[in-house]
Amino acid sequence: MRKYLDILSDMEHKINEGQFLSGHKLPSVRNAAKLYGCSVSTITRAYAELEKRDAIYSMAQSGYYVVGKPRTQLDVTQSKGVDFASSSPDPSVFPYLDFRHCMNKALDTYKSDLFTCGDSKGLVTLRHTLVSHLAGDQVFAKAERIVVTSGAQPALDLLAKMPFPNGNSVILVEQPSYDIYLRFLEAEGIPVIGIARTAAGIDLQELEARFKHGEIKFFYTMPRYHSPLGTSYSVGERKAIARLASKYDVYIVEDDYMADLGEEPGADPIYAYNRTSHVVYLKSFSKIIFPGLRLGAAVLPEKLLETFDKYKRYPDASQLTQAALEVYIKNGMYERHKRKICNQYAARIHALNEAVRRHNDAGLLEIPDIRSGVYVQFKLPQAVNLERLIKRLSEKDIAVASGKRFYLSDYKEREKFLRISISRARPELIEDGVQAILEEVRREVKFPS
Template identity: 75%
Template sequence: MRKYLFILSDMEQQISEGHYRPGQKLPSVRSAAKSYGCSTGTITRAYAELEKRHAIYSISQSGYYVVGKPEEQSGSAENKSKLIDFASVLPDVNVFPYLDFQHCLNKAIDTYKYHLFTYGEWSGLEKLRHTLVSHLASDQVFASADRIVISSGAQQALEILARMPFPSGKRVILVEQPGYDIYLRFLEAEGIPVCGIARSTKGIDLQELEEKFKNGGIKFFYTMSRYHNPLGTSYSVEERKAIAGLASKYDVYIVEDDYMADLGEERGFEPIYAYNRTSHVVYLKSFSKIIFPGLRLGAAVLPERLLETYHACKSYADTSLLSQAALEVYIKNGMYERHKRKICNQYTARVRALNEAVERYNDAGSIGVTCINSGIYVPFMLPKTVNLDSLTKRLAMRNVSVVSGKRFYLTDYRERDKFLRISISRAQPEQIDMGVKAIIDEVRQGNTH
């Protein structure tokens, strides 16, 4: 057994270090057995495991070859864009689980057959909803399958909740400022009553929140309790407990968007949902950030009192049953957890590289940075004298793409911080140091003009 594990580990290392190049043929089973001093059966088993891990592939009557990565197949490094991408929030295409998910799609078709090509239930594939019961429980979200509704991403659920009436009869939606820009623009475009409350990297003013819950006619408070977009921070245990308590006290619902739940290393994080005992929390989860955006699958855990109205607003099935079935297989066979660990490790390493670069170049304190160790967002707080538009243009000329903090506020919200939202999801590790240096250089120069 030890011999087999040593051989498997050694082969993986040689592939990752480039001793075997993409498309290169590996030694024959007989030749490898002679080289490692083992049986051909041990080599065959090692090759089979490498093939299962999508590191190599076999061609009948020919042998085994190293799988090429997407970026290696599309051209040489010299031909690739030199853009340092701190703007994109999409998952890194190089870690998309294409082959694993393809296997799950095939398995889903074999399992469900023609049932996948009907309309299905408005609430989603029953088997997936039952699988999500235990999946969500690992995040301390305990709910029966009949309270879980599959949606076309978290965005669809957010739009339905904004439009539908709530039992309290209240109409105003309270949002964090800064907050999720796409939802803010939707609320404003639809003319839905909305007001803001300040949230900073240090948290939220709970007294102000209570005042708004008490007198603001708040229908629900939309919040990202974990890895907030754009701030990257999470609420403390005390804040989460307090928000849950205020919701019960003033009959205000919380819509908790936990779309980044799987992208951090923080263990034992209990969402606001776990602390509320009066069913005043709608819990939302997206699967797009961990697998790939085109999947467009999310889940909403709804209080009993909201189910009937939500059903009336989402009266038909509008999410691919094939995608749902494939996701069910993907979660059930452990691939989701395995991929989650892989992407979390990658993102954590990138955030660490970003923090180290800030420490290296920000000795004069040109930008304000809260140390964030998980997720994908880190805000760079800027001096009031910096012109944001000019800064982003100068950085673009240096091939550094960033996002201005301006877009994360309601149009009429006045108390704004000046910052850049930095995302590490597509910033390659070797680019991060150079990108952070460029930002700090430009902030310094902009401050002296």
């Protein structure tokens, strides 16, 4: 036992001190056994423990490698301000070295195959890997119904433009909703109408009326970790939406872009509750790995496959990047990195909630109870001048996002709020940021223009 612990301690020390560099291949089990003068089983046990601690990872038929460490030197160039506006992941935890290793492994495995145009549906081996990956989120589909795209946005664009079997033309969107998609729909002149969604949820009776009489082609929704609200639909709401889709032959486009952040047990996607194939399920990998990855997956009903393929026409995602993602998922590196991101976000959300508890004791802001995810809605009193508030916060080097941009241009029933994102907010500055927001809101309420 003592020998094993000594070896484990020595290996950890060498990794922490940089003697074994990030992405570096460790000695083989047999060579390490010779180096330490012990049995192969002792080294195997030590490597297994280091894997549990996310210090190293294994590659089938290749060996063991040191997990890439965060690029902490990037912190030197960070602003001293509070960033509550950015929605992309923190660059300090991008898995640079790990993903580079996967790129090299993909090149070694597939060689010249990666330099062809490829299948418009995506790399076949990746789609088969995604079958089991998506099943973990209760999204069960054959590889033939999975299409790899260069992010979720291209899939959304194609779905908006292509005809649907129900013959309808109007797209129904939650209000507020994903701002970039709203601007796309308006710019393209695509028929679109909104339905109110608040931190409390959605009016299911109004939704049914829209499905019944609105000539709705599809309903675009973010059931969990909604942007910009940060809230999630209850299981009952998801089941009701799935039922209404079947009843009125309306399709659901389910943007599950934050699926990997996890959720309370029992809350499955709408896709899992619909039995009539009326749900298009979309997933992005950029929010967990890094934005530049530009890879997503669409799970399509059989009735939409042929039309979607005609509108897509050609491959739009790099073969090499797809192959690297396949390696990244297969070797368990995606799951390990996902846990790291989840823990980081959970700590920041906790810090935000604690700051709100301390500084919003009078209830000046309406803030939903959100325990995980990235976004939180800070609903403001009507007396607040939103533009002036944001300007004053900017002068204090606090960046926030106005809720105005998340509505259709002609939508009238808007809530006045700030969208707060914790993805790039430095934990030690979160309380200062929340305190400053409350101070400026009090100032607005006390001295309205």
